Amino acid sequence: MSPIRIATIAHNTIREAIRHKLLYAVLVVSVLMIFASVLISTLSYVEGTRIMQDFGFAVIRLFSAATAIFIGINLLHSEVDRRTIYTILSKPISRVEFLLGKYAGLVLTTWIMLAALAAIFLGVSLLAGAPVHAGPAAARWLIAVELTIVVAAATLFSSFTTPMLAALFTSGLYVAGHLTQNLYHLSMAADDPGVRRVGVWIYRVLPDLELYNVTVQAVHGLAIPAVEIWAPVAYAACYSALLLLAASALFARRDLR
Secondary structure (H helix, E strand, C coil): HHHHHHHHHHHHHHHHHCHHHHHHHHHHHHHHHHHHHHHHCCCCCCHHHHHHHHHHHHHHHHHHHHHHHHHHHHHHHHHHHHHHHHHCCCCCCHHHHHHHHHHHHHHHHHHHHHHHHHHHHHHHHHHHCCCCHHHHHHHHHHHHHHHHHHHHHHHHHHCCCCCHHHHHHHHHHHHCCHHHHHHHHHHHCCHHHHHHHHHHHHHCCCCHHHHCCCCHHHHCCCCCCCCHHHHHHHHHHHHHHHHHHHHHHHHCCCCCC
């Protein structure tokens, strides 16, 4: 496996994603929503800046995930649909290298999108007089880490199914990932041991994406322990690796004709 070949695929993926019209559509809507957060903040005379920041973080998280899902599944499918994948795989590059290169390029694309939205949000916050401290930076970092799992899930589902189903499965996994903690706690409160076992297995199988949501602490200026910043990184690395292993195994056996 050659890092150079993977980096080349990643670079081409970024170039292709930047030319994708959907990326700019999502970016424009995101920017409009961020500016709309200033208007929404006027609904409260006391908590205006916190409402603005809370809404802004929600916009950044949602639209960054949307970028990861919809652009991710389309870029992999377009290579197969346009049959350009045959030209790529005819060169000395394996399917696994191609898939990992696509994954790396998509992750970097979502990070570029996230950085742009974060810069705009920071500017809006400064203009609105909202306090700027280390909390929002940590929250944005965890969103970036969360996106590595979302892109890995999009890569997995798009490696063996249609774009529509891949979008549906990835979106479902994203929503379920933000509910796993609640489902786990609800199952632990049940009297039936079978329900508790099911709750444990659901929590083990589905990703716990609430680990990457520290918006409350960031908005209220609360201290975020270092373990809550770095432990999710290790979790994302392991979970993403498992998803990519499954994606590589499925894509290696996929009939591209």
